[in-house]
Amino acid sequence: MIWALILLPFGLGVCALLTKNQSLQKYLLFGGALSHLILTISVWQKPPPAVLWGWLAIDPPGLLFLTITCLLFLLVSIYEFGYFEHLENDTEENMDVLIFPSIHTKSLFIGCQLFFLSAMTLVTLSQHLSLMWVAIEATTLASAPLIFFHSSPRSLEATWKYLLICSVGIALALLGTFFLSIAATKPDGSQTNLVFGNLLSNADHFNSQWLKAAFILMVVGYGTKMGLAPMHTWLPDAHSESPSPISALLSGALLNCAFLGIFRVYEICHKANLGAFANDIMLALGIVSLVVAAIFILGQSDYKRLLAYSSVEHMGLLALGLGFGGIGVFGSMLHALNHSITKASLFLLAGIILINYHSKKASDVQGILTRSKALGLLWLFGFLSISGSPPFGLFLSEITIVKSGFDQGRFIIASLSLGLLVIIFIGMATVFLNMTQPQPVLKSEKIHTPPPLRLKPSMLYPPVLLLLLSLVLGIYLPGWMKDLLVNIARQ
Amino acid sequence: MTISILLKTTISILASLILAPILLGIINRVKAGFAGRVGQPLLQPYYDIFKLLKKGLFYSTTTSWIFRWGTLVSLAVIVCALLIVPCGPFPALISFKGDIFLLVYLMGVVRFITVISALDTGSSFEGMGSSREMFFSALAEPALLLALMGLAKVTDSFSLTSIANTLSATNWFNNGASLALLMGTLFIVLLSENARIPIDDPNTHLELTMIHEVMVLDHSGPDFAVINYISALKLWIFSAIIAPVLFPIHTNNIIADFSVWLSGMVLISIAVGIVESSMARLRLTVIPQFLLGATALAITAIVLTWIG
């Protein structure tokens, strides 16, 4: 079962690389995503046993992120039907923004997406720290060709930054893994198996000096991948220059996988009585991320870059949740779920806007509401959701995280984070509201009625679904999900 | 001092004074061999010195007493340096703790006198050569000092004679890598100080490429003979530092030890000849990198002696 989860997308990816039939490729992607979802649902019903000497197994955090990943993947694969139709039909108008890819690149695109899914599944399923490292590096490599799908100099620059910075970060994380294994050496000289459960149970005997160094290295390394400041510098470029469905996947699923890596080391530190140290570091990174996000969101002119910095902000909130501890961990996990759903829907909507307005600058996009009521409303709801307004899900998780901060006595940090969230809200509001509302027109000017936007249903339904889900999660958290989250936080 | 020690030190000084120009002959023969020629006779440097001694002496009207005295004073200084350097099993006349530093400074004095003699001629040509020479020596000196300190660290002694006596095969066994790196550094410094390729071409007479040769352009007759002799002695001294590291063999037979040591010196000269024949001169801008690389090698060697 576990093998199927990993190998099915990989196999389909190889098929996609080999076929040249374009519609077959799209259906391969959709079929792969659908079957992956079905497998995941069956995992929920009946957890499969561990394989590979316990290196691959399902545990609560892995299950959560696996579910998020495959849900997002399915919806993105539906979106891509419409996305590719647009690319094929509208080449003349889109020349300046989107460069029409060749057939060869398209099969690479689909194939790499399936490899990407397979690698992310591997991350969520691996229980062995080194295997997890291999999987996270594999996700970086599988997603890099996806970013330069539209081969423009800008996207190539973004890809280069992404590749180099993330690979360096992950190499440091490997060093951290080695340090961890030194810390885990038993006094008689034998090595502890790096399987996660093993590490947790033996954690009190670990050498604290080496464990501290290992934690710092791994947080810096995986934090680079996750987008925590000050290692976030690749994130705005990569997430804004890649095609919109890929941005959705990167922001919604990939950042979570890196977060999973940090979470695992965080748990080990807590079990090894270094909890206070780990919390301090997470708090520091979280606050710095919030500050950086706030600074760069104010006055941001590119709406996709705005969404990317918003990802940095939410990753900072995740780190803060871990840093506060207690119920903050529950809040972080809930926040990861909500953020993935909302951010993915926003990026998909941004894709629709980009196709219709042919510009990434927010100043070029005016009056979405007048041209398409549906899109405008969705964009507005998306903004409300991502900035943490009730009744959307992010409100609940942000409240939980901040509340845990006050509970733990970290008044200054919690208040500071609230203030920064307000600043970010203001920054985002300016951009979003300017985009949705029409420009005020003088009475004497002729009123040009711009043509209504063409929206393909396949592109519209996934964001709608995701936003609805976000709304639902804000009002009602299903019991089974709540149990899972509590399970994670309890460890 | 007992008679035997006095005898040994006398032999050491006499051997250095007499045998030094042969190294130049060996290098020239090796270069000729690589070029497919028969080349000069091995004793050619001696013939050149004697020939020059018989020639007339001319002084330029722009020079002063510095130029006239320069050659003799540098000869005196370098013979003083020779008094510290051991000749294989024959100890040096003067040896005390820290004489490695004295050696470096005596070489510095010789270089200084050569440079001011060159500047004294008032020619811009010599001035250019002097500035280049000082620049490269400034870079080579840390390498030399660090290499000597590395040797001192390996053998725990600060005198050239005791370094030569203490070095043995066990040092190679324990600190082989360090000693190899130190030898590399010393070899590079030898090439630099003696104006050999890849730092300077001793055969060139083109303005653009001369460094050392240009400083001695104005010397004539006996002065030039002394200059040639001094360069032979410089080569001898630098080889004498490397030779005990190369063949650190101490048997009780003095003749055997001396012949092994001599063969080491010959080997070093052959190596210089090979390097001269197989490489081209480096660009002037690359030479600082090269010398800094030698310093890095010396530091690596010293750092390696901390461990294991």
Added chain:
Amino acid sequence: MKVQLLLILVLLTNLKLLGSSRLGSSIRTVAIQGSLLGLLPLFIELDSLNWRVMTLAIGTVFLKGFVFANLLFRAINVANVNREVQPFAGYVSSLLYGIVALIVSFWLGQILNLGQLSYSPLIIPVSFFGIFSGLFLIVSRRRAISQVLGFLVLENGVFTFGAGIIKMTSLLVEIGILLDVFVAILVMGITVFRISQECDHIDTDKLITLKD
């Protein structure tokens, strides 16, 4: 003893990379370094050779020594790159940084004493020196290919650390790490090629359009 010799040679290759100015010789030096490190596990377990160590060593030497060099040479040939590398920090500064990094690495080696856990006291200094050199190469060099070389050196440094600790990881993980590095180099090579096609240069200093 042989392990020490191997590690010292690795250290010297790092020094050469810091002071080197030509792309071709840099690629070859990194290939030599990779091969030396591939032989490291072989020499460490010389007395208890088994199939696993042999295959891993041969695989690493083949991959790091030949395949990577091949890929990178192809990338620079196809991209028609001017072979000289112009860095931000001059070669003299790079060498000086290298000397300081060397001293710091050896000092760290004294502090983080692993004692029985490592095969040789030189492991920590050489691996940290590799890491510092790799990071410096990535930061100070302009050409994208040199940055890839810096990444390889960084990975080599981390690998030295892992290989030098007693009975570190199992075969599967080592193969995984090796494959990861291979695919990384592949993807980086392809990206460099595309960059050279689109932008007519591989000077990362000129990739500055994306900024706030």
